[in-house]
Amino acid sequence: MSPLFSSLVFTIFFALSACTICRADEGMWLFNDLPAERLQQRYQFEPGQAWVDHLRLSSVRFNVGGSGSFVSSDGLVLTNHHVASDTLYKLSTAERNIMDDGFLAERYEDELRAPDLELNQLVAIVDVTERVQAAVPEGLDADAAAAARRAVMVAIEKESLDETGFRSDVVTLFGGAAYHLYRYKKYTDVRLVWAPETAIAFFGGDADNFEYPRYCMDATLMRVYEDGQPAKLEHFLRWRDTALTEDELVFVSGHPGRTQRMFTVDALKFLRDQRIPFVLDYLRRKEIMLQQYGLQGREQRRRGRDELFGIQNARKAYTGMLAGLQDPATIFSKQTAETELLAAVANDPSLAPLAAAWSKISEIQAQKAALLRQTTSFRSRLYEIAETLNLMAEEDAKPNEQRLREYAQAGRESLLQDLLSEAPIYDDLERAKLSDEIARLVEQRGGDDELVVEILAGKGPRPRATELIAETELADVAKRQALVDAGQSAVHASTDPMIQLARLMEPHYRQLRQQREALEEQERQAYTQITQATNAIRGTDTYPDATFTLRLAFGTVRGYHQDGQWIAPWTNLAGTYQHAESHAGQEDFDLPARWLKKRPNVDGQVQMNFVCTADIIGGNSGSPVVDREGKLVGLIFDGNIQSLTNDYVFSDQQGRAVSVAAAAIREVLRSVYQAPELADSLGR
């Protein structure tokens, strides 16, 4: 990492509240700029380049938004059940209910291929900051600057892809102060090996989610294939079966999705007073809609379950984030630090002009608020397919550099894998979702709005959605392929009502997207200046906000005090059975039949879940937790409720990352799932 940045801007916030926090294990560090000195001073640990490279190459990104790791020489990939659940869901049918019943492949031939999963292994990082910044001269207006920036990023990605064959993504860091090119080896033949029952993977359900102590086997094993054979892997994590010890140093290598720690106070107030309340209204709406759909029958419940879980998870996370922001102490501490910083900026004539960036961010929030309640797309799989087909046809007619980013050449393979997925689409679920989305648009724009009148075509939202879904042919992958092949003129001529709806929405979609991207560009420019000012005053030893790229976090295995009680850092398998017994009769606290039956076989002393102080956030789900030797000791699957404020402020006073212990996975594969060979192959 560029030596221009400092973590002081973050750590100073905590100095105000408690001194234990000064020692916080904060940071989601870039693999090409690890905090060597800090690790050395605090933990007398020096990783060495080989240790770092091995961990990086053993780490896996799931394109559905999670993390994982390679854990055997023959291609085994370990992740969370809840990261795999998108695939488990797509592989399930009314007859083969993998979500409820779990899955175990006895042999390679029994492994089930995921319909559209892509895994990424990070093979190289190249700093391209200078080239990106040179392509965006000062003085351009926001639209032109955004276009120029997009163009150079698309060009760099295309060149890299052509040159290396690797998936190539330019990543924006420090809110726009740095740009790195990430090259990934892609695995697209990924097969399911083992998944436990949802009842134990998500034991305790929505009630226990984000709580601790926990007792979840939130793990799944997949396998990557190359040329139809299990991939032979050089880099994979070895397995540790011995127990974790208190205060032991551990590392988390994963893909935190997004944090907002750089945000100014006004940007946080926008989240508090506008964006998060808006998002929560949206999530609660979808949660009720999916619950209602699921009430129609067992099969509907199965069909809606995966999406419902995602919505509930997000709703609970955002609720915690909002609670943190609504605590006056949070904003007070951020405000105090910002006031100090601004005073220092004002006192330095060379920095003083940068102070305008804070006001600029403030202005932009008001503009963002005005765009917040606008919808120009519908969350329905069939609609999204139509939208993608239509936009792809339009974008393909443009030079690569001028396209919307996801339609540029470098990303084409990944885009098509998703677009042409054979994953099942359920008409009745689509109807429930699209009806609600259209109804929501009517609410947002009002029933007299011209676009609304056109979309409804004289019908209420539900009859209209019913008609669209009955008449579209896009559920058929061959029809999608045909439109991809035939391109723009075929899309223009299409009489498919869903394509026609996407075309009707297109100008509105483009306009809103352009407005939002122009604001993002202005924010990038302002945060680049804020970063400059901050670094000048506080130094440069820090890490950028999360960007769903590989980061290293570290911390220790440690319990915490809550409501006057000491919460021990780990649970064990025996506790899992006790937890079920003490919640008998409550929904989501029934252990799977297999777990009850095999109880006598299970070694109750084996650690089940544990907490550590490492700095994680959504996207880290499935991240490997390794010890000093780089051996796998656990699998991140959650943060406790106190960690939900990690989004904008880290604290390890009570906030903890929650993991499945590696030892428990091996133990239950042997004792409960009767899979000794699979258990033995872990880490080998």
Added chain:
Amino acid sequence: MSPLFSSLVFTIFFALSACTICRADEGMWLFNDLPAERLQQRYQFEPGQAWVDHLRLSSVRFNVGGSGSFVSSDGLVLTNHHVASDTLYKLSTAERNIMDDGFLAERYEDELRAPDLELNQLVAIVDVTERVQAAVPEGLDADAAAAARRAVMVAIEKESLDETGFRSDVVTLFGGAAYHLYRYKKYTDVRLVWAPETAIAFFGGDADNFEYPRYCMDATLMRVYEDGQPAKLEHFLRWRDTALTEDELVFVSGHPGRTQRMFTVDALKFLRDQRIPFVLDYLRRKEIMLQQYGLQGREQRRRGRDELFGIQNARKAYTGMLAGLQDPATIFSKQTAETELLAAVANDPSLAPLAAAWSKISEIQAQKAALLRQTTSFRSRLYEIAETLNLMAEEDAKPNEQRLREYAQAGRESLLQDLLSEAPIYDDLERAKLSDEIARLVEQRGGDDELVVEILAGKGPRPRATELIAETELADVAKRQALVDAGQSAVHASTDPMIQLARLMEPHYRQLRQQREALEEQERQAYTQITQATNAIRGTDTYPDATFTLRLAFGTVRGYHQDGQWIAPWTNLAGTYQHAESHAGQEDFDLPARWLKKRPNVDGQVQMNFVCTADIIGGNSGSPVVDREGKLVGLIFDGNIQSLTNDYVFSDQQGRAVSVAAAAIREVLRSVYQAPELADSLGR
């Protein structure tokens, strides 16, 4: 009823779509102005004054927002389980779970007294229109007019109470064109006799709610007492055990809560684009909050269940209402009728000035929208107690005519019964509710708002709510009584933090209430003019919008076509068992153990639920359905999903009222609940 009104304004809407609708059994008729001619012409039925008076005096209003009827000479009252559930809930404890297990009193002595239920029997109606209108001279501004109107209504009520001893309410009809004084005999010693298990009362749960066919024993029996003895009743409904026949004429005598059929198109658009979306966001928020609370354990689930049911019921009803309004055909038909009417008004020089009323309504909607998102109260029982105590102390210091209406002398007994109720208050439920309410206020006003800062007192919403609930003493009824007795100075001196919070909110509460009441006054004046214009053009044989006062509706027992299928008008007890079997494994479709065990005793041919075309709405729940002879044949408990638009437009094409058949109640009391004496006493 005054001969000034016509139903043409409503029926004309239907003439546009289908001719079956022209014969619609529309109307929620005033008992002092029944549509004699219409009943004679359509059904050759002449009720006669004795028939009408007997039905009125056998009808019961539940102050919790439902209806019921007297059904025996020794005081039995029949209503819905879901109307009684507020009382069933308050009588339940962790050990005596009446909601889950049902209840049956073997003897009078076993009957459980409801902690705060008030039943009303309508004994007289007096037209006071002239006196109210004379007290509000033209030319007053909205605030002064509202105050003058409130003063005369309060004075009339006080006089009537002093003169007769009856509860006396002045009711606003036709949006302000008529005022009637309703005198009620009150029953406040009400005891629980029999309640079935929620599993059969609400069989099929949220999934089946508002659906048909149905199989619900949504019934409960209570008994009114006077001077500690079962009341001896002169007027009660006799029971009919013979089956209902197709197209049979039936009558519904109950208390529809609120309809909006008089609304102008712009008022409906305000509902469609503003008010209902806002209410739905609120309801979904509360639904999720209560679900989350219930996930904490079985006891929490029990504690939150009654309120959760109410919220879910309202959410489903509003969803249906909004879907109707979002159907362009609805507004189109209303618009067509309004355009015709306005053209006729414009053509008549004596009426033309009244056209301004439509524009006035339109302007008022925009002002209402601006006030929509303001909260100046919190939905938590302990807060509501504090708010009532504080307002009561302030209002009592004013002359009776100047008080807020609910604090005037005529309503004091009812107010105190609620305020001093011994119904349990659960700290953890209060905490969940108040936390969420405070968080919601922070969202609405923003975290930097002055009032918000004062309310939070430096803490986040949850810690603040926790502190308020831990420190208030208002859970103790004696403390409430002491504050009532000591009055204003004691309330001012109170250090109870909930009282202090209510005092902090008071000026905001009063300001918002005044703004809203001024708008309501302006709306009343405009609708009075609209009523004048409408009557002049269309005649005067009609009924006012619902006002939670006694009305008579009528219709026939009739099935309907849905999705090409004929839905038969009734189900039977055998079908109930089949419905459970065909939904095995689905939540809320398990019959109570007693029902399964006693199945061989049950006469499967007895009618269980049935539909009719009578015009009902929320508040009609529990209404008796009687035949031409005035005998009880059923008990309204729901409307089907197609009837949800009844709020603003009636149609009997598919819309139906859903009832429990009286015969089924007697049958299951005998065969399932083994209560032959109680069964025999029904209607006797």
